[in-house]
Amino acid sequence: MNSRNLIQINSYYYYQLLYSTESYRKELLHNSLIKERLDYFNRSKNMENNLVTTQGPLDMIQGIRGDLFGLQTLDLTARKAEPTEMFALDEAQIYIDGCDFPGTIDYLLLVWTLQERFGKELQDMHVLEAMCGPGRLGRDLLTEAGVARVTFHDGNSQMLTHAVSKATSILTSGQQVDSIQSDVTRITSSGDVFDLVLCHNSLHQLENIGRLRQAIAEMLRVTKPGGYVVIADYQRSNSLAFKNALSQRLAETRPEIVQLLLDTFLAAWSKEEFESVISSLEAADEFQIEEARLPSITPAMFMRMIEDPVLGHVMDRSPISQLIIIRKQ
Numbered sequence: 001m002n003s004r005n006l007i008q009i010n011s012y013y014y015y016q017l018l019y020s021t022e023s024y025r026k027e028l029l030h031n032s033l034i035k036e037r038l039d040y041f042n043r044s045k046n047m048e049n050n051l052v053t054t055q056g057p058l059d060m061i062q063g064i065r066g067d068l069f070g071l072q073t074l075d076l077t078a079r080k081a082e083p084t085e086m087f088a089l090d091e092a093q094i095y096i097d098g099c100d101f102p103g104t105i106d107y108l109l110l111v112w113t114l115q116e117r118f119g120k121e122l123q124d125m126h127v128l129e130a131m132c133g134p135g136r137l138g139r140d141l142l143t144e145a146g147v148a149r150v151t152f153h154d155g156n157s158q159m160l161t162h163a164v165s166k167a168t169s170i171l172t173s174g175q176q177v178d179s180i181q182s183d184v185t186r187i188t189s190s191g192d193v194f195d196l197v198l199c200h201n202s203l204h205q206l207e208n209i210g211r212l213r214q215a216i217a218e219m220l221r222v223t224k225p226g227g228y229v230v231i232a233d234y235q236r237s238n239s240l241a242f243k244n245a246l247s248q249r250l251a252e253t254r255p256e257i258v259q260l261l262l263d264t265f266l267a268a269w270s271k272e273e274f275e276s277v278i279s280s281l282e283a284a285d286e287f288q289i290e291e292a293r294l295p296s297i298t299p300a301m302f303m304r305m306i307e308d309p310v311l312g313h314v315m316d317r318s319p320i321s322q323l324i325i326i327r328k329q
Contacts, residue, residue, distance in 0.1 A: 069250050069262070071243040076236050079273075080266040085205050092158040100134035100162070105308040106316045107137040110200060110232050111144050112295040113323070118196075125195035128153055130219055131184050131202035135163025142167060142175055151178040151194070153187060185214035189222045197222065197229045201316070204234055204268040212269060213277045216326070220283040223328045231324040232292065234268040234316075241291075245319040252312035265320070274324055285329040292321035 067073075087095055114122055123146045129138040132152045141147040152163040160179050167177045182188045184206075197219045206212050219229045235242065246265060250258050271289050278287050294317045297305070305314060 067247065069247055069258070071247055074243075076238050076266070079236060079269070080263075081207050082205050082263070082267045085207055085211075086155050087159070089156075089158050092156050096134050096159070096162055100136055100166075101309075103304075103308055104136065104310065104313060105305050106310075106313040107140050107200065108144060108304070109294065109314070109317050110137060110198075111140045112297075112301065113232075113317075114141075114196075114198075114230065115145055116295045117325070122147060122196075124148055126151070126193070128180075128187075128189075128194040128197045128219075128222065129163075130187070130197055130199045130215075131155075131205075132163050133159050133202065135159075135167055137198060137200050138163065138177070139167050139170060142172075142177075143170055148174060149176045149178070151180060151189075153180040153182070153184070155181065155183050157181060185211060185218055187218050187222055191221050192224050193222050195224055195227045197227075199229075199231045199233070201233055201321075203231060204264060209269075209273060209277065212273070213280065216277060217281055217283070220281060220326065220328050225328055227328050229324075229326040229328070231274075231326075233322060233324075234265055234320060235291075235322040236265060236268040236270045237319075239319070241319045245315065249312050249315040249318070249320055252310075252315065271322055274322070278324070278326060283328050285327045287324065287326040289322055289324050291319045292317045292323045 118125070122141075125147060126149045127138070127141060127147055128151045129135065129141075130153045132138060132154050133156075135152050138150040138152055141150055150167065152160060152167070154160045154163065160181050164177060164179045171177065180188055199215075199219065203212060203215060206215060216229065216231075223229055237243075250261065253261055274289055278284050278289075294314070308314070
C-alpha cells in the first residue's frame, strides 16, 4: 500500500476522503454506492442556509446552523438517568434484532482504534467485554484482530446467550470464548484475570454515579496489574463542538429513534464525572480521557465504512463520544 493512500482522519466526517489522491478517487468512484453517497454529501454541503463548513478543501462539515433539534439552548449540565438499567427479555430481543446486523461499523471502528493503540500485543490478550449486549465488539475482536480469548459479560441472559452463540460459530483454531452473567458491579470472576477489559456504549445506562464508581472499580479489580480498562461511551456536554456533532448524528438517525437517542445522551456521563470517579480509585495507576476520533483509515477500511447502512455510526467516533483508557497499577 502506497503511503499516500493511507489517510489519517482527525475529524468525524469521512465523505471527502475520496479527495486524497487522484488514483484513489478514481478507484473508489467505481463503486456506485460510494458515488451515490458522495453525491448526497455534495448536495448537502451546498445548502448554505443549513450548514457551516470550515476552511480548506479536505475539512469536514462542523455543524448544522439551523439547530434542528433545539440543542443550542438545551442545558446539559444536569444528568437525567435512563428509566431502567437493564432490558427486559422482550426488549433485549428487539435490541438484538435492530442493532446486531452485518455491515455495521461502530464496533469495528473501536477495534481498529485498539489495534492502533496495542499493536500485535492485542492478539495475545485475554479480553473481557463488560456489559457486552449482543457481543458484536467481541466478535469483531476475534475476526478482525485475531484475539485469542474473549470473555463476554452481561447481566441479561438473552444477550449473553446470543453473544456466545454467535462468537462460537466463527472461532478459528486456538481461539476461545467464555461468558460471565452478573451485575457489572459484582463481576463473578477472581481478580487480576484479564489483560484488557472493554466496555462500549453501556455505562450511561447506570442509575447513578455511585454505581458508575462501583462498576469501574470492579473492572479494575478483574484486570491484571499493568493491564488496561478501555471505555468508549457517549458523553454529555454543553460545548459547541459536542452539540454540533450531536445535531449531525441525530440528522442521520431514523426519525422514530431520534428521541430515544437524545434520551441516551441526557443520561451519558460527562468527562468531569468520569474524571472524578477514576481519580478516586486507588487501582487506577494512570488514565486519559479524550474525545473519540477515527483511527487511521486505509482504502479497504474506508470501503467498509461507506457500506454501513447506518451513516450515523461513523459519528460515534466524534465529539459526541469519549474514549477512556485506564492502566491498572
